[in-house]
Amino acid sequence: MVQTIHPASYSRDNKGMIMQIMNISTPRACFSLTLLAWAISGVLNTAHAEGYEIQKANRSGVKSDSWSCKQCQPKTGRQGNASATLAYNDGEDSRFGNRTGTDKDGLVGAVGADMQYQAESGYHTRLEADKLGFDTGSAKLTTGQPGHYQIQLGYKGLANYQYNQLKSPYLTDNDKMLLPENWVEGATTQSMPLLQSSLIEQDLSITRDRFNLGGYYAGHISSSSRYKASVNYQHENRSGAKKTSANILTNSVMLAHPIDDSTDEINARVYFGGAGWQAGINSQISQYKNDHQALLWQSAYTPTFGATYFGQNAVAPDNKAYRIAAEASGGQNGHNILMHAGISNMSQDEAFLPATINGPSPVLPTGNLDAQVDILDMVLKYSGRITQDLSVQASYNYQDRENKTAQLDFPQVVTDSFHQGAEQNRLYDKRSKQFDLKGKYRLTPSAYAEAGYSRDEVIYSELDRQSVDESGLFAKLSYRYSPAWSAWLKGETLDRNGSEYDPVTSTQSPSNPWLRKSYLADRKRQKVTLHTDYQSDIGLSVGASLHSIDDDYDHTLVGLTQVSYLGYDVSAQYLISDNLSVNAYLNQDWHDSDQAGSNRFSTPDWYSTSEEKSTLIGAGIAYQNLLDNRLDLGLDYSYSDGQSDTEVTYGINSPYGDYYSRKHNINAYAKYKLADSMSLRFDWLFEKYQDANWQNQNTTWDTVPNVLSFGDISHDYNAHYLGLTLSYQM
């Protein structure tokens, strides 16, 4: 993701409409995250329903009574272990903390535990704790009778450390970002006399504290049917700061925007099941609250028009979402059907900020957006075994996203001085229908062929194209050459087109009539994957695959015209003995894309190619039970390198500069058993990391006259973590 320093892309205090758009767009990001989580949970729930009916297997001859697992017998009473860690952590560059779980520099400590109590009655209680003392510590207490009821109380810390070495003269005071009291404004960054002496380090990291309380209750309705009801509540607090920008006219500043917000979520589900069927209802409610109402920031620049000493940006608005879904699955005689339907609603009615705080703000048509978005989604799936050798799967997905927000005329303020008429908020509805059909045929006991057809139809509103559809065909051939060797080859072709391309005219910045936006443009895609596995009976296994994708935007004159991916990966593991194993892997990917543009608002006159390359290489060794079964050793090393080279040709060729990141990692440990109940573990983590981006490389706070930036936003560090952990087995 290229971060462009371009004032035009900054949200601006004095651009009424932009702030309103932010009000809409930010919750969409929150919603989409939540939806993703739901989608994933949905997949997990239904995965078992897609199988080939294990409950229908012929089990009459199975003597399950003799399967009793002697080692699995739950031990009653108390047992567990506790540990304490003392470590040296190099926190000079906080980014290393993403690896270790803490960004503190110097000595750090944490404790961990895993203790459980099992009663004869089946009652079970467990307390788990990990890295408590670090930002990413966690703790969980569960109690109940597994399979019947359970209550769970948990805590988990998450942290994302970005930068701690960037400097800026700004100080945060609640909703305000202020400059030192004696600050002297300048027309440009070079003419701010106190800039250098006012610089202070900004901590750009975000930590989350996630608490949850939940439980389930399960029982039988009859001998063949059962039910399970569960409810879970989660509260998450987020705090820290992230990089943002703000501007007044063309003068902009980079800010460490404070983040303090919370999300509450309740999930409740009731499921019923029996032999060959399952049905249930699940529902979610979530609410987002931002502790900040706005971001008020002091301008570092000499006011140009009037007394523009402050600017104000909107922040993510409070919002709510709920969802309720029902699903049912079942089948018999080799035929299975799954049905799913859900409705979701997202809303926000946060009060608008004034379009500008500098001078009179134009009257807005409403006090808040009162945004409402409804989503209806339905899934119908069938899978069946038609003959002994042929199985078929078909699915139909329908999703309708309807924005029910009122469409109003909002005043369009380009800058404080230019009021450019009215513009309506856009509603961007989307309706998609997706159909998949595939069949799998066993040719011989060691070979099978698979083929499928897919069709995806999407209808949009207020975009350059009203409808886009994509059809695809794939074929896959799998072959097992020997018990050790197997391979498969898959080829897929997809063709996307749609209704007439008609650029939206109701905008202040119409797009070039020759431009075809890549997500709406006609496209022909070819995918090929070749995969092979080797597994010997002497402990060696090797896997390799080669994949390529070619995208041809065949009717695009201006825009993305061609993309190609090529990659391979190879991995090997060798179990030399019961105690000694080694592994190694190598992966390389190339991603090239071609783009055509026009400086004349016409046919193309400039062309750019972007060549991205990534390499990941690593190896590891694990040696256990040394020194009379007292010592375990492990060492892993990995190197990753990603880079992008972009060249623009507008007659003459202009290559962009450095854009890369490189990382070496070493992870070594030694675990020594001091006594039967006590062991000492030593960990050494090492990371060498370097990245660069030509857009800010070798810049300082005042390199760009109208951008008071963080300077060179890059990392270059060698960091170590040395930890000693003492564990006691109870």
Add this chain to the structure above:
Amino acid sequence: MNKFARFSSQFSLLLALTTLLTACGGSDGNDGSPGEPGKPPAMTITSLNIIVDKVAVTDGIAQVDYQVSNQDDEAVVGIPSATFIAAQLLPQGATGAGNSSEWQHFTSETCAASCPGTFVDHKNGHYSYRFSTAYNGMNGVTFLNDATQRVVIKLGGDALADGTALPITNQHYDWQTSGNTLAYTRNLVTIETCNSCHSNLAFHGGRYNQVETCVTCHNSKKVSNPADIFPQMIHSKHLTGFPQSISNCQTCHVDNPDLAERQNWHRVPTMEACGACHTQINFPAGQGHPAQADNSNCVACHNADWTASVHGNEDQMAALAQFSPSISSASMDANGTVTVAVTLSNPATGTVYSESADKLKFISDLRVYANWGTSFDYSTRSARSIRLPESTPVTGSNGTYTYTISGLTVPAGTEADHGGLAIQGRVCAKDKVLVDCSTELAEVLVIKASHSYFDMSALSATGRREVISNANCASCHGDQQLNIHGARNDLAGQCQLCHNPNMQADATAANPSITSFDFKQLIHGIHTSQFAGFEDLNYPGKIGNCAQCHIKDAAGVSTVALPLNSAVQPLALNNGTFTSPIAAVCSNCHSSDTTHNHMMQQGAVFAGTKADATAGTETCAFCHGQGAVADILKVHPIN
């Protein structure tokens, strides 16, 4: 293309190359000889055509091969001198984000008696010139492969060995080192647009007469004063005395599809181009505009549409297109009272406004003027008028209403003559539509005035002689954009209703003819910077090119040809004397004692009696008449 496909196409290209090499037998070939003469030699030359065949670079040195022919496509051999200018164009953004494309001068080499490079006349109309040295490093400019290059060839201003004069001709040729298609150009204006107001612009002793030539030297690598860089220079030179709205960039940057970069005026704003007109702004110092160190941010606020909308008049034109008044009938009684019917229509919808002007609240002003006597340039300088918004129509309904204008002077015996009518007005508009004039922020727009003629009984196609046209005025003043006295812009037929021979010249002036408000005297006086108050006017064309304003008659003869139309009256002076008509108008420009004496000797009357001045004693046409030895159509640089 993925790596495999790329490899395979490279491999097949390699195969193809191998095959080609085999077929050629490995020879690298010799340079071809210049083409054989394909054209007969030129005998007469009124114009030169230069066709550049190619520019080839060997050892870094460019050679241009070109051919020259005359107006009849006959080869011109033995041209004694030529100038070759070379320049390179850096693409937009190459010198910094937001910067426009920029020319860089390499060299200008002239071959006459001596030659810095190698000049070859192939004696068949083909010529070659090899520059003195490699472009790279010349004038401190680095030659860039694939950049757009320009060579300009300037010929003429001298003569062939046999004395045949060669007209000055500039020809440019844009090329790049690889491929024929130029990746980018900088084509913003055409010399034809310049010459629509400036006739046949030529500078530096007349040697350079094309925009494409000017820019090869007027750039930062050649001129020491930044104000002499072409865009800034041209913009600032037009700042004062520009004969129409300076804010309408499209007066020069016309929407001509042949100009690839015609939209640069609103798509590529820079402090250099914009600052040349907005002179109150000091961008780096932050005076009059927030401080801007460079051009990287201009477009962030001044996006293309915004710039176009504030420098254009699209909104206003859209509103004006919704109103058009016309005189639908006219007649006059013996007392000089004219009855006119006015119809107000909306051409945008093809409908008429059913109400009369006094009821239509978007009309700010609408007046009809009338005068009598088109065959003698009107009977009085006080044309009678009526204001429609303040008048209740005499009769009328459904969009056509009748009014009366009384008090016209109808001299006895002129009842069979014709009268002139003009209608002018202003309307109120906002956001492209006509609105009630009391609307807040409504803009008052001037409509296009028009004129018509009538006789005692009806409207008539016959009227005052037509010697100029609004279209000709428009070449410098815009299409009826020059509003005199607020709303009068029909220069061809309206002004004359009052500015007529009844106006009197200052008899005490050294040259009384250019003190009269009579239209012809007034216009000649203004455009020659002689009329009081217009001394600073700098006429942009050749003042002797009468055809820049004057049209031809139905027979295709210029209306300035002698003899003059009989309607032209003598010049009235404010001491009661008169100057004969031809002498009066010619002496607007030709005012020396010598010409004065020459005119008197040939029958002209200066400050004489009206009888003498109208006696027809002027014999000018004898020598200066159409087809005569000194036909004024020939002695003036008319084209």
